[in-house]
Structures are given as C-alpha cells and as structure tokens.
Amino acid sequence: MKTRKEIYGKECAEILRNITLYHNIRKAQVIKLHPNISPEVCEKIIFHLQNNRRIYHDKATDIIYDNNDGSTDFETIYCLWVICDFIDKTEYHSSSDFPANAVFFAEGELYELSFIPENKEAMFEQAFKTQEPDGKRIIVLESTEQIPNIKIPDVAAYCTVNDSTGEVKYFRTGE
Structure with a gap:
C-alpha cells in the first residue's frame, strides 16, 4: 500500500x-x-x-x-492572476525584482509583469528607463485611467484585474 x-x-x-x-x-x-x-x-x-x-x-x-506574519503583497497577487490566465501556455513562472513583480515564459516568449499603483506612474517610468527589457512587458493597473499617464517602453499590453473573481481585462498599448 x-x-x-x-x-x-x-x-x-x-x-x-x-x-x-x-x-x-x-x-x-x-x-x-x-x-x-x-x-x-x-x-x-x-x-x-x-x-x-x-x-x-x-x-x-x-x-x-508561507509564514505566519500575515503581511499581504496584493501587487504580486494581482500579477499572479495574469499568470493564471496564461497557465495553459506557460512553461515557467517566477517572482522577480522591482520594478517587475513576476516573470513567465509562454509559447517561447518571456513576459515581465509589473503592478503599478495609482499615482506611482512617474516612479515606475524612471525605474523602467534604467532597465533594458528582458521580454515583453505586461503592466497591471488599478484603473484604465492610468494608461495615458504611463510612458514606459516595450509594453505589450496593459491590464486590470478583478481580485475577487480573478478576471483579467487586457488593453492594447496603441504602439
């Protein structure tokens, strides 16, 4: 047995x-x-x-x-919903360092996921200016109203996440 x-x-x-x-x-x-x-x-x-x-x-x-301190990183949780959305095509996923929250490989492409809170767009723009992209960037936002305020290079898509349902809505960059 x-x-x-x-x-x-x-x-x-x-x-x-x-x-x-x-x-x-x-x-x-x-x-x-x-x-x-x-x-x-x-x-x-x-x-x-x-x-x-x-x-x-x-x-x-x-x-x-993974520990009992109970501190919640909602930025990572939001990015995980995006990985869940791609999971059938995902070969590998992992956490990452600022400004990215997570990365994943899907269909041979590397994607960087970054959550940008409202009113923090300028800070993230500066962080991304100093960094060459390792792959395509997907930016997770609190609101679609943030999109015109973001000037980050190499963004493949923006998205919003409904944390209670896990639903992800994607928006093209217009580039």
Whole structure:
C-alpha cells in the first residue's frame, strides 16, 4: 500500500514551491496554477500543509502565506492572476525584482509583469528607463485611467484585474 507522500509527494512539492516563491497567494490561484492536479487534491494538499504548519491559510481573506506574519503583497497577487490566465501556455513562472513583480515564459516568449499603483506612474517610468527589457512587458493597473499617464517602453499590453473573481481585462498599448 502506498503512503500519501508516495502518492502526492510531487504535487505537494509543486504547490509548496509556489506558495514559498510568492509568499502569499489566493487558494483559487493555487488551484489554477496547477491544472494537472484536481481541485480536490489541491484542497487536500493545502489542508495537509497547513496541519503540518508549513503554510498558513487566512480563511477570512482566502490567502495562503508561507509564514505566519500575515503581511499581504496584493501587487504580486494581482500579477499572479495574469499568470493564471496564461497557465495553459506557460512553461515557467517566477517572482522577480522591482520594478517587475513576476516573470513567465509562454509559447517561447518571456513576459515581465509589473503592478503599478495609482499615482506611482512617474516612479515606475524612471525605474523602467534604467532597465533594458528582458521580454515583453505586461503592466497591471488599478484603473484604465492610468494608461495615458504611463510612458514606459516595450509594453505589450496593459491590464486590470478583478481580485475577487480573478478576471483579467487586457488593453492594447496603441504602439
């Protein structure tokens, strides 16, 4: 008879890797990031990891943390919804350093994801001016009203995210 570890060891390691990589992630995102694992198995693995104190699940917000300090990085959570949107085409994804929040490879292309809060457009413009793009940039915004205020080179698309549903709406750059 096989043990739980023998049956779900690889899946558990994949899920734990993503939680520790991004530090905080919605449970729905964990499930979407692992389309090869059934939602029921994802739920069981999350429950198992929580019982073993490897992760912490705030049921009120449905956010899973890799530590118990409970600080939430919503910028990364918003960018993760974009990765979830591309997950069927994604070969690899990871967190990144400022000004990007995350990166992913899809269909042989590298994409940098950056969340820009309202009234921080100028700061991000300066940060992007000093950096050569590693790939196509997707800029996640709080509002479409920010688009005219942003002058960042090599932007493939802008998008907004509905965090409660995970819906991502994309907007072309016009370039």
